[in-house]
Amino acid sequence: MFNNGGAPATAGTPEKFNTCTISWGSLGSIWGNAGKAKPIVTIYIHPTRYTNEFLRSNELFTVSFFPKEHRKDLAILGKLSGRDCDKVAKTSLTPEFTDGTVTFKEATTVLVCRRLYHAPMLKENIDPEIVSEIYPDRDAHDIFIGEIMKIIDRK
Numbered sequence: 001m002f003n004n005g006g007a008p009a010t011a012g013t014p015e016k017f018n019t020c021t022i023s024w025g026s027l028g029s030i031w032g033n034a035g036k037a038k039p040i041v042t043i044y045i046h047p048t049r050y051t052n053e054f055l056r057s058n059e060l061f062t063v064s065f066f067p068k069e070h071r072k073d074l075a076i077l078g079k080l081s082g083r084d085c086d087k088v089a090k091t092s093l094t095p096e097f098t099d100g101t102v103t104f105k106e107a108t109t110v111l112v113c114r115r116l117y118h119a120p121m122l123k124e125n126i127d128p129e130i131v132s133e134i135y136p137d138r139d140a141h142d143i144f145i146g147e148i149m150k151i152i153d154r155k
Helices: 050-057 068-079 128-134
Strands: 007-012 017-022 025-030 038-045 060-065 095-098 101-104 109-120 142-153
Touching: 007 050, 007 068, 007 101, 017 038, 017 050, 017 068, 017 101, 038 050, 038 109, 050 109, 060 101, 060 142, 101 109
Parallel strands: none
Antiparallel strands: 007 017, 007 060, 025 038, 038 142, 060 109, 095 101, 109 142
8 A cells, every 4th residue: 555656644733734745654463362453554754854743743643645646745745744844735635623633534544543653763772784785874764653543434
């Protein structure tokens, strides 16, 4: 799902939120016995991204998936910074407040999540080939694990 043009991770309130398109993520389960583990999404956001601040300071966030016709919008959300401009205004997307957080009306699938964990990746624990290719001169990404509280399916 993450490799099909990315998915915006969004956190905040209707008055102040931020979003950025991510392409690194996974779905799974953790922290519970068989059949009772929490369904989760794990996402990776670089610490310099403005959205990282929103994910750290808000308990709830969304990960939203879109049809192919919104790839240009997702590229804008991934390239521009919300620190510098209203990047959502440069897209055809419509912010929508739902279940205590923000997503977009045009999304076909939305994971509404509650942050369970976040921590920086430690470069010394990453394969040296990956460090030299991805992180030669910068910090590694932060890991965010969110419990999937609700799935909105508009397909």
